[in-house]
Each structure stands twice: as C-alpha cells, then as structure tokens.
Amino acid sequence: MGERGLIMSIKPHRGGAETRSSAYHVAIAALSLLTLAFSLLWAVVMPPFTGPDEYAHYNSVTRLVAGDGWPRPYDARIEKSTIQAVAESGGSYLDQRLEVLPDPADRALLLQGDDWERQARDQMVQHPPLYYGAVAAVVWAAGGEELRWDQAQMIMRSMSALMLACSIPFVVGIARRVTSSRVAGLVGGAAVLLVPYFTNSGGFVNNDNLL
Secondary structure, rough: OOOOHHHHHHHHHHHHHHHHHHHHHHHHHHHHHHHHHHHHHHHOOOOOOOOOHHHHHHHHHHHHHOOOOOOOOOOEEOOHHHHHHHOOOOOOEEEEEEOOOOOHOOEOOOOOOOOOHHHHHHOHHHOHHHHHHHHHHHHHOOHHHHOEEHHHHHHHHHHHHHHHOHHHHHHHHHHHHHOOOOHHHHHHHHHHHHHHHHHHHHHOOHHHHHO
C-alpha cells in the first residue's frame, strides 16, 4: 500500500474517534445541565430555610457580605438579619416569630433585622470558608445589602446548584477511570440523578455542594 493509500485508510478511523469523543463530551455537558436544572427546580419550589441547617449556612454568607469576616468558632452569632429573614419566611428561631408576615415585596433587605433578643452561636465557622466566600462574592456583585433577603437566598441557592452541576464531569471521570469505559462513566454520572437527595441538596444553601 502506498503512502497516500495509508493516509486515506487512517483518516476515517480518526474521524470516528473524534466523533465518539465529541459525543462523549456532549453527553457529559447534558448530564451537567440536567443536574443544574433539577437543582434549580428544587431551589424554586422549596420554601426558604427548609434545607438542613440552611439558616446557618445563609448566616455565614451574609456575614461575609456585610464585611464582618470569618470569626473563630464559638465567637460567631446568628445575625439579627438572619433571624429576621427566618421570621419573615413564616418560621421561628428560638421561639421568636412574627405574628403578621409582610408581603414579599416588603420583606427586609439582606442585612436588616429587628432587635431580636435571643441569638445563638453560629457553628458553621468550623467549616472551611471557601464555599461561603465564593457565594458571598456573587451575592455582593449582584447588589449585596441592597437585595431583599429572599432575592439573596435565591442567588445563594443558584450558586449551590451550579457547584453541584460542576461535580458531574468529575463523577463521570472517576467512573471511567475505574472501569476504563466511557459508557460506564456516563452511566455513573447519570446514576447519581437517581438519588433524590442529590439534586435536592443542590437547591439549598449548603456547603456540601462544593465538597
């Protein structure tokens, strides 16, 4: 076989490999977008502060938006603005609640809070601050203290959803490396969507979405 014939025989093989590689990466992107969509759906339909310790995660983000830094464990308190947000959402904090809830348009701004008497410690400062710092930076860029607390919380939840969606390529990659199969990798990436709490957690303010 001449040199030209050899080159022509190789080209279709390369084209097929490139097509399979392109389809593989498109499938990863599709799984990531699907994860993002499901997580955002949870973020929209779930009432405020119904996620695990969501008020405390929210509190740590708002403290950074306010410029109060990252205190030592047991020095941090649940901010009055956080208690205000929980109360306006219809919840209670240490038996403190509002008798009349404001209309959504009249809800407090992110850093506003009444003179609530009881403030417990914020245990979330025992965690690494990377998640909270990243989310706080986005909230600050979107308007910071000029946002209502519900608007800010939706931004926080959306960031959690985005972080969770970004984990899918890693899940697929790990499954592919273990099995040496692209198909198995994609199956592994799709399988996590069958776990109900996976995308549910992406709809809450929660540092687990970065971990």
